[in-house]
Amino acid sequence: MASNPASQLDAEFGSFPGLIAAWGAYCGTARALYDGTTELSWAETADRVERIAARLQSDGLERGQAVAILGTSTVAYALVYLAAIRAGGCAAPLTTSASPDQLAAMAADSGAIHLFIDRAKLDELGHVTLPVRHQIVLDEELEAFMAPAGTLAAPFEPAERDPFNIIYSSGTTGTPKGIVHSHGMRWRQMTFRAALNYGTDSRTLTSTPLYSNTTMAVFLPTLYSGGSVSIMGKFDTEKWLERAQAERITHTMLVPVQYRRLMQFERFDDYDL
Secondary structure, rough: OOOOOOHHOOOOOOOHHHHHHHHHHHHHHOEEEEOOEEEEEEHHHHHHHHHHHHHHHHOOOOOOOOOEEEEOOOOHHHHHHHHHHHHOOOEEEEEOOHHHHHHHHHHHHHHHOEEEEEEHHHHOOOOOOOOEEEEEEEHHHHHHHHHOOOOOOOOOOOOOOOOOEEEEEOOOOOOOOOEEEEHHHHHEEEEEHHOOOOEEEEEEOOOOOOOOOOHHHHHHHHHHOOOOEEEOOOOHHHHHHHHHEEEOEEEEEEOOOHHHHHHHOOHHHHOOO
């Protein structure tokens, strides 16, 4: 039986990409990702992350280079996010509410040669083409994009200063600014893991976008602790309550307006949270 990867989290610095593979081997059939439609076990998640990462590398992704993602949060979105980091690059999720001009500026600023975009956003952009060489329709072409089943990406051992992700600002004061977070910064965030009781029994519900840094505050420690993440592409008060109850959610991240809508929902007390 594979050893428990939890001990790796106590190190001063470690490998996030290595943890995904380790949890895949350790947790096996336990659920890792779910979005209301697609459900993946830990073994399936680790396999897909490796295969996407291998293809990114074969396409010429360089160490530290961004992989842009644009669309509604789904299991596929989460896989690309994790695979970009596993491949040695960094995840660059783009803000869906940005204008076409802002999106073009963000895509160019990121330096990405890959853009994973869902069909709805692609149709919304219409004739506008973002300046990225390889464009993959996230909800239609990801399976075909992956390397063959069982393929492992080339090894990548991160340094503390290697970029982990780029978070883009809202752009309310001009072109959105790219804020780079390093592997070292994200690893230090994991020191809060024990205090917040993250572990293999953690079940986190995310109903804010995966391009938001606040979402990452619960998404990343859950997965890197071997728990499971349930993803809502769009917040809905009653559906959130239904899923929180049915899935026995232990962790979440909500913005103030969501808390208010939940607390003011007329049947809030009917749900066992």
